[in-house]
Ligand SMILES: Nc1ncnc2c1ncn2[C@@H]1O[C@H](COP(=O)(O)OP(=O)(O)OP(=O)(O)O)[C@@H](O)[C@H]1O
């Protein structure tokens with residue numbers, strides 16, 4: 064579903080690469096946390112999957128597409144299979160909740176009939192069925208993030224990328240968002256979430272990939288935010304690969 | 308549905324940037340008016356060439372008793388000399404080039420002179436004897452005047468052989484210079500228009516960067532993202548082009564046909580409404596194409612994925 068083969072990403076004009084020789088495979092239906100200190104390369108990892116950036120070295124395959132060689136004009140169509148959520152929600156302030164969610168469907172050319180059905184469904188799923196005529200500034204942060212999630216999943220994407228979706232929310236609200244993401248994952252969507260929230264990671268007991276300075280140092284099934292056991296998969300293999 | 312969405316975006320963009328859009332309209336209006344004027348001038352030159360070259364004559368001036376230039380020695384050309392020139396014009400060597408010729412004597416020359424310069428005080432000082440008698444030769448191909456000049460200028464009693472196209476070419480040179488000036492001004496203005504459109508579109512894209520970011524994120528196609536901006540530029544430029552078209556039609560209708568035709572009487576043919584109507588679509592197409600191109604380039608920066 065998502066595969067990185069020795070991927071290195073060095074931004075132009077920087078000496079230290081944001082990602083350094085990363086190899087990883089994420090399977091369909093998995094729920095994966097991406098943890099690591101600030102600047103360790105989590106957002107870069109997600110941007111590479113979204114094909115907002117291309118790798119400096121190595122190959123990336125997502126949903127059967129080889130992203131290195133994917134033509135620019137095909138990128139929009141590739142992205143229709145992905146949903147994205149950010150820490151800062153990124154809603155359009157002059158559109159209602161309904162229109163914010165509908166917007167993503169309109170711009171990819173969905174019919175009015177499809178939109179009239181899909182948008183209320185998505186809003187109901189995130190628990191905002193009664194607030195579709197509100198504007199973003201009339202919602203709490205948690206509710207705004209729910210709108211953003213509804214927007215990300217309204218087109219039933221195969222993969223949901225979330226970059227610190229609970230970063231601006233209090234623990235109770237965050238828990239609600241996590242329940243929602245879990246539900247979406249149960250529906251078959253692969254969820255990849257970058258986070259600093261130790262409580263959430265420890266509680267969910269899902270796969271955890273930890274990055275330090277752009278390298279994967281841990282890839283643990285049912286892991287926690289901090290290493291509790293000896294890292295199981297991935298780390299050892301990677302150490303071998305890095306060795307000359 | 309999609310069309311409605313795109314047109315809505317165009318409307319929003321235009322509303323948000325009213326002052327920029329107005330300046331785009333004005334600059335395209337003025338630059339395309341210059342383009343149109345340049346095209347009309349070229350058409351005018353073409354028409355005048357056709358009209359005047361047909362009528363242009365080669366004049367063979369015979370000596371008067373005052374002339375010292377050419378083959379003249381201050382004595383009137385004799386009848387023999389005049390007959391010799393006429394015989395030469397009728398000779399086998401020259402007839403193939405000549406459509407017709409006629410002789411203008413002192414009295415006729417004086418009459419023509421008085422008619423042309425009736426308002427001029429000089430006219431009253433001139434007597435028939437001071438004006439050259441001349442042969443007025445119409446050539447089949449007006450560019451072959453040199454043959455006549457060569458074979459006639461050395462004949463006794465001939466003061467000068469003059470190709471009147473020379474005068475016309477000087478007039479055309481002036482008109483040409485005017486039309487090149489118009490083209491130069493038009494080119495500079497068009498550059499300004501293109502840059503202004505690009506800036507307007509960039510501003511418009513900047514003010515909509517949130518929407519653009521989300522569109523790119525959720526996979527709106529480049530064409531979908533691009534189209535409203537290109538339409539916005541084209542729309543503004545189209546208004547400018549249409550205004551320029553109206554200006555051109557107005558200039559032809561009221562200035563050329565209304566004023567110039569009466570001022571110049573019927574001494575020459577002038578461009579008419581038909582010509583103006585040829586120019587208008589050119590202006591509209593040029594305006595729209597330039598706007599589409601510059602808006603497209605300006606927005607492409609926002610499409611890089
Ligand atoms: N567009 C860019 N140009 C240059 N350098 C960049 C760019 N984006 C990120 N970087 C650098 O790449 C490294 C990794 O950044 P990244 O945003 O992936 O970290 P992160 O793990 O998401 O951090 P955080 O937890 O603070 O969000 C950092 O050193 C950052 O400065």
Ligand SMILES: [Mg+2]
Nearest residue numbers: 105106107226
């Ligand atoms: Mg980040």
